[in-house]
Amino acid sequence: MDKIVVKELDLFYGEQQALNSISIAMKERSVTALIGPSGCGKSTFLRTLNRMQDLTPGVKIIGQVKIDGQDIYAADTDVVLLRKKVGMVFQHPNPFPKSVFENVAYGPRIHGETDKKKLSEIVETSLKDAALWNEVKDRLHESALGLSGGQQQRLCIARLLAVGPEILLMDEPTSALDPISTMKIEELIAELKDKYTIIIVTHNMHQASRVSDRTAFFLSGDLIEEDITSVLFTRPAKKKTEDYISGRFG
Amino acid sequence: MDKIVVKELDLFYGEQQALNSISIAMKERSVTALIGPSGCGKSTFLRTLNRMQDLTPGVKIIGQVKIDGQDIYAADTDVVLLRKKVGMVFQHPNPFPKSVFENVAYGPRIHGETDKKKLSEIVETSLKDAALWNEVKDRLHESALGLSGGQQQRLCIARLLAVGPEILLMDEPTSALDPISTMKIEELIAELKDKYTIIIVTHNMHQASRVSDRTAFFLSGDLIEEDITSVLFTRPAKKKTEDYISGRFG
Amino acid sequence: MPQPTKSWVYYNDRLARYLFISSAVLVSLIILCIIWFVGMQGLSTFREVSFLEFFTSSKWSPDSGQYGALTFIAGSIGTTLIAILLGGPLGLAGAVFLAEIAPPWVRAIMRPATDLFAGIPSVVYGYVGITVIVGFTRKITNSSTGYGMLAAGIVLAIMILPTVISLSEDALRSLPGSYKEASLALGATRWQTIWRILVPAASPGILTAIILAMARAIGETMAVQMVIGNSPRFPDSLGSPTSTLTSNIVMEMGNTPYGSTWNNGLFMMAFILLVIALIMIILVRTASRKGAVR
Amino acid sequence: MKAHQANRFASILLWIGAIAILALLVAFLTLILGRGLPYLTAEFFSGSDGVRGQLFNSFYILFLSLIFSLPIGLGAGIYMAEYAPQNRFTDLIRLSTESLASVPSIVFGLFGMIVFVNMFGLGFTILGGSATLALLNLPILVRVTEESLRAVPRSYREASLALGATMWQTLRKVILPTALPGLITGITLVAGRALGETAILIFTAGMNVSRILFDVNPLAAGETLAVHLFAVKSNPLPGTNSDQIADGTAALLILMVIVFNICLSLPSRWLQYRLQGKHRG
Amino acid sequence: APTTTTPAPSTNTTTIDKKTISAAGSTALQPLVKLAADDFMAKNAGVQVNLSGGGSMTGLNNVASGSIEIGNSDVVSPDELKSAGLVDHQVCVAPFLLIVNKDVTVDSLTKEQAADIFTGKVTNWKDVGGKDAKISIIGRAASSGTRLNIEKIVMDGKKMTDAAAAQDSTGNLLTGVAQTPGAIGYVDAAYLKDTVKALKFNGVAYSPETVINGQYPIYSYEHMYTKGEPTGTVKLFLDYILSTEFQEKNVEKAGFIPVSKMKK
Numbered sequence A, B: 001m002d003k004i005v006v007k008e009l010d011l012f013y014g015e016q017q018a019l020n021s022i023s024i025a026m027k028e029r030s031v032t033a034l035i036g037p038s039g040c041g042k043s044t045f046l047r048t049l050n051r052m053q054d055l056t057p058g059v060k061i062i063g064q065v066k067i068d069g070q071d072i073y074a075a076d077t078d079v080v081l082l083r084k085k086v087g088m089v090f091q092h093p094n095p096f097p098k099s100v101f102e103n104v105a106y107g108p109r110i111h112g113e114t115d116k117k118k119l120s121e122i123v124e125t126s127l128k129d130a131a132l133w134n135e136v137k138d139r140l141h142e143s144a145l146g147l148s149g150g151q152q153q154r155l156c157i158a159r160l161l162a163v164g165p166e167i168l169l170m171d172e173p174t175s176a177l178d179p180i181s182t183m184k185i186e187e188l189i190a191e192l193k194d195k196y197t198i199i200i201v202t203h204n205m206h207q208a209s210r211v212s213d214r215t216a217f218f219l220s221g222d223l224i225e226e227d228i229t230s231v232l233f234t235r236p237a238k239k240k241t242e243d244y245i246s247g248r249f250g
Numbered sequence C: 001m002p003q004p005t006k007s008w009v010y011y012n013d014r015l016a017r018y019l020f021i022s023s024a025v026l027v028s029l030i031i032l033c034i035i036w037f038v039g040m041q042g043l044s045t046f047r048e049v050s051f052l053e054f055f056t057s058s059k060w061s062p063d064s065g066q067y068g069a070l071t072f073i074a075g076s077i078g079t080t081l082i083a084i085l086l087g088g089p090l091g092l093a094g095a096v097f098l099a100e101i102a103p104p105w106v107r108a109i110m111r112p113a114t115d116l117f118a119g120i121p122s123v124v125y126g127y128v129g130i131t132v133i134v135g136f137t138r139k140i141t142n143s144s145t146g147y148g149m150l151a152a153g154i155v156l157a158i159m160i161l162p163t164v165i166s167l168s169e170d171a172l173r174s175l176p177g178s179y180k181e182a183s184l185a186l187g188a189t190r191w192q193t194i195w196r197i198l199v200p201a202a203s204p205g206i207l208t209a210i211i212l213a214m215a216r217a218i219g220e221t222m223a224v225q226m227v228i229g230n231s232p233r234f235p236d237s238l239g240s241p242t243s244t245l246t247s248n249i250v251m252e253m254g255n256t257p258y259g260s261t262w263n264n265g266l267f268m269m270a271f272i273l274l275v276i277a278l279i280m281i282i283l284v285r286t287a288s289r290k291g292a293v294r
Numbered sequence D: 001m002k003a004h005q006a007n008r009f010a011s012i013l014l015w016i017g018a019i020a021i022l023a024l025l026v027a028f029l030t031l032i033l034g035r036g037l038p039y040l041t042a043e044f045f046s047g048s049d050g051v052r053g054q055l056f057n058s059f060y061i062l063f064l065s066l067i068f069s070l071p072i073g074l075g076a077g078i079y080m081a082e083y084a085p086q087n088r089f090t091d092l093i094r095l096s097t098e099s100l101a102s103v104p105s106i107v108f109g110l111f112g113m114i115v116f117v118n119m120f121g122l123g124f125t126i127l128g129g130s131a132t133l134a135l136l137n138l139p140i141l142v143r144v145t146e147e148s149l150r151a152v153p154r155s156y157r158e159a160s161l162a163l164g165a166t167m168w169q170t171l172r173k174v175i176l177p178t179a180l181p182g183l184i185t186g187i188t189l190v191a192g193r194a195l196g197e198t199a200i201l202i203f204t205a206g207m208n209v210s211r212i213l214f215d216v217n218p219l220a221a222g223e224t225l226a227v228h229l230f231a232v233k234s235n236p237l238p239g240t241n242s243d244q245i246a247d248g249t250a251a252l253l254i255l256m257v258i259v260f261n262i263c264l265s266l267p268s269r270w271l272q273y274r275l276q277g278k279h280r281g
Numbered sequence E: 001a002p003t004t005t006t007p008a009p010s011t012n013t014t015t016i017d018k019k020t021i022s023a024a025g026s027t028a029l030q031p032l033v034k035l036a037a038d039d040f041m042a043k044n045a046g047v048q049v050n051l052s053g054g055g056s057m058t059g060l061n062n063v064a065s066g067s068i069e070i071g072n073s074d075v076v077s078p079d080e081l082k083s084a085g086l087v088d089h090q091v092c093v094a095p096f097l098l099i100v101n102k103d104v105t106v107d108s109l110t111k112e113q114a115a116d117i118f119t120g121k122v123t124n125w126k127d128v129g130g131k132d133a134k135i136s137i138i139g140r141a142a143s144s145g146t147r148l149n150i151e152k153i154v155m156d157g158k159k160m161t162d163a164a165a166a167q168d169s170t171g172n173l174l175t176g177v178a179q180t181p182g183a184i185g186y187v188d189a190a191y192l193k194d195t196v197k198a199l200k201f202n203g204v205a206y207s208p209e210t211v212i213n214g215q216y217p218i219y220s221y222e223h224m225y226t227k228g229e230p231t232g233t234v235k236l237f238l239d240y241i242l243s244t245e246f247q248e249k250n251v252e253k254a255g256f257i258p259v260s261k262m263k264k
């Protein structure tokens, strides 16, 4: 079933158009990779899916984004609930300057959970799901900023899982990490895809081919091509895609 | 002839060692590419070659770097002269907030050139050498910040050429640029190598294979392997190199 | 997980938002009130005094019906300029030193220390002014008392140091590190980098610092009043008594009947100060906007 | 080489400038403390001309003025940093806070005198003084708040909002706690300036103190230490050792500002340390 | 015109009504009122007399607007404030002194000499019998009651020269005269300090006797204004100041002269 359906989406930063009539659909419980050279609009597109783009002043969005059949840009959309359902992981790990525990408990707390015991449970499950529990279980109450980059990124994923999202958006989640942390995150993604719909932006085509079911190639604000990952990387339909994946630019 | 010879170079950021006993030599008028995953020490290494690393507080450097047979870390080295000889291009274009002309004229000026006519000549030659002259000749006195990213980067190269360096260090000079600008810079590098010794850091292995004569692969502060570019990419001697270039991580 | 009662969270969010907006509006209302009150009181001077006389005559002798405030306006501007000429370069040197030269431990001491300047009450400055600085200016200007614009300018120069230093340092520090790197990588010395790249690049911020310091100087009252000499006439030299807007307000406010023309004239002087402050702010804004465009 | 010499010369000049600035400060401090410290005896505080009332008033007026100005200043600062869209309205508000910041304090004093002392009929009281002083604090508070909030990395905001938090939740739980050290430093600056303020209070809080020790009645007379210093300097009442009182008061004021700076910077450093975690400086 | 009440014998019907009363205004009169307030508070436990300076007009303005109960003034209330119904109480006589820096060798000035100095006609001490040194005038603000009195009595209503430096308060004036070579100024007798030298006027040194017997002419009556006739605590306080007990015991001690001693 299609979880996300985007139809003819245009996005403008002031005068400048950054997305040109993007149409794409993503299936439930699948991983879609977005690739393309720097500045092509990958992050911009990703951020329209949970309306984080609303925070940028001067942005204009035309077109339709439907999640579970509901237009998220409709006037009556509850943005807060939307963001709860569509979680996001950022390029640079951004834990709050709080303890590990408080980072993960943050989401449940703001959504009204006050029971200490329940919170502990949620924190534990989320950290386990993010494959971080063993590394931090003895330092739950130390500052999260003391963790390594890779641990911080998994903490951010755990923090996200704790609010119970259905869709995970990841914007180059490993680009600031070392190889081993990268591997761990990639493994995590493979596990998470049984439960969540995942969209991941990456600069690394190998990563795209390793983790994703489908891949979409962006160039200068256009969605050039979208296909099953192995097909896109071996038999791309468009010349531009081929040039890019063969490394002729970017 | 070897222009640069590095012997058993260790570098520490405080307690943490970032370079482990690096030894490498670079020939005059050649292009050497430095590749490796993020955080492996490529930038760190590059910045030891013109002693920009001196600016970072708490850095300790052990070992030898000889340029034209002279140890640049010897006590009597004139750092200012060294930096004039060993120029640097940064990842993000960083023109000064001055006019195009003043950006290029800056170097000659600080090195004592006051003659207006000579300055104009230097500016023109440098901009031509950096393949930018045609695009900016009508707006020499407008702010350099109004140029596009790719133009800014070429301006930075022109600014560098104007002081008459012998060695060019480039730290991911195209990673912030669009495909077309990238191509232009790559072409420029190909031209410049007739006159200069060039060392370029890049994340893009295709770029490394397109522009460089030799390639060095760094991993976690170690120089794993250094060889003729085509050899390193097709028949690497080390398993780690192979894993990296085949995209198994990074 | 329990579903939050949506309305509650939303209600809070909205309430907070309205509270913040109303605080912001209140701040605007306050300044409007001040302009209104001081302006109304001040402008009523012109029921009895001609506009032209007030601004172009330097004869201030209210008991004989002469209300020329030019001396005070000139005195305020003059002392402020002296303060900036003396304190500006020194403060800028301090800022450059803190931003680019000082070893971390020196900075750790000096930065809070300069803030202490701001914490010294103006009466203390004035007292040091009377007992030390006036004697000094008496000597160098070879005048009989030493009270005057130079003494006031020196006192003000010291008082504006923290403003100049901290704002200019912030401006220098907020420059992208890439400017410095680029310049040094071209073989520039540290001083060349500072003087040709960093200071020009930070000039909008430095200008802001200077203008705000001027606003501080022109509005300073107690310290100036103690060393300016308070004579309502143009001075013969930098070392002879004159007056500023602020000093004349405190001198005479307590001894003039509220609502009298004389008293209204003093409010008019306060209003002029307010207008000067507003003009300075507009200058600051254009300065920083010019910086943003570049 | 010429460039090298210029470099050396400029460095020396800058060092001299910096030393001159510090020397000035040291000269001020030694002059004031040297003259005044010897008089800071118990008698100085609680004798018949003792300043304990003024000391109390200084802090009480500061406290009240912060009570008035903090909520509004914080609120407006938060609005400017977090909510304000780019439009005419916010431009106007920004312009007014900046203007308010550059209003000479004597103008505040006169305004307070017309409005609080005369129109509201408060007379020269603690209340009138602190209400006027609040006007002085306000713009600095707005500015400090805005700056410390802006210094909080954008990523914290994004992370919180992306988890489905409302703006208010994000503010309360993430942004304000992170900005706290900066806020505290800012409030210290405000407090330091308010403690030394004279011109405003002469016109609004008057020049004498209540007989009752630690009179918390806001309608009591509100002479502060700084005003007291001004008063004894300008009116050395015969029969009092006014010079000693003045010197002692000046020293006490400086001490207060120093202690204030230290006291408030410690918790903010500690907070910063805690927020950053052990592994980062 | 404000009516001048003669010292009235206290009537027993007046009682404490307000716990706190405030007086502000003239700095010249302030030392005396402070003494009176201290005594009065000692006698009437629980009563608080707030006292501020600020200048004569500050006192008059504020008593007229009702912010304070008593306005102290060196001068008679101006017409602007008469409509407020101010009532005058003359409480004592304040003498003024001409003072000079200690390096000045002159000990006495005639009225003409003093007037010439203050109008700016004479600018060197040698012209009035001293050594060759410039005269620096340090006076009070144009609106000060003390200055008005000097202009009235010493200068026959002529204006003080603009070239004079002025200080807004007696304290700063004293510091100025003490620090500036060749300086001359004027203060209320109560404030005289040994950092400066007091001059004789027409050869007569100031003392209460020379004022009372008319030899020393530089003095003025000091006023305490109330809005309407005083009642309750305010009246008790004014009565105390005007009481023979206080006038005889304290007024002279404070450097003033009791009204009753003046020969009308």
Ligand SMILES: Nc1ncnc2c1ncn2[C@@H]1O[C@H](COP(=O)(O)OP(=O)(O)OP(=O)(O)O)[C@@H](O)[C@H]1O
Pocket (backbone or CB within 6 Å): A013, A018, A036, A037, A038, A039, A040, A041, A042, A043, A044, A045, A056
């Ligand atoms: N806030 C903004 N205001 C104006 N233009 C913007 C803004 N953010 C992004 N852009 C522009 O929109 C285009 C797309 O940017 P975007 O960040 O989506 O690219 P990207 O594909 O994510 O690149 P990268 O791989 O570098 O992250 C770029 O040209 C960028 O300059």
Ligand SMILES: Nc1ncnc2c1ncn2[C@@H]1O[C@H](COP(=O)(O)OP(=O)(O)OP(=O)(O)O)[C@@H](O)[C@H]1O
Pocket (backbone or CB within 6 Å): B013, B018, B036, B037, B038, B039, B040, B041, B042, B043, B044, B045, B056
């Ligand atoms: N100023 C510094 N202080 C402490 N550690 C540093 C500093 N700069 C870099 N490092 C560390 O040194 C290591 C090498 O960093 P470097 O910037 O040289 O990597 P790189 O190979 O250039 O990576 P990238 O491709 O991301 O630019 C990294 O682990 C980095 O965290």
Ligand SMILES: [Mg+2]
Pocket (backbone or CB within 6 Å): A042, A043, A044, A171
């Ligand atoms: Mg991006």
Ligand SMILES: [Mg+2]
Pocket (backbone or CB within 6 Å): B042, B043, B044, B171
């Ligand atoms: Mg790097």
Ligand SMILES: O=P([O-])([O-])[O-]
Pocket (backbone or CB within 6 Å): C255, E026, E027, E028, E029, E055, E056, E057, E074, E140, E143, E144, E145, E146, E147
């Ligand atoms: O006593 P005065 O302050 O009015 O001179």
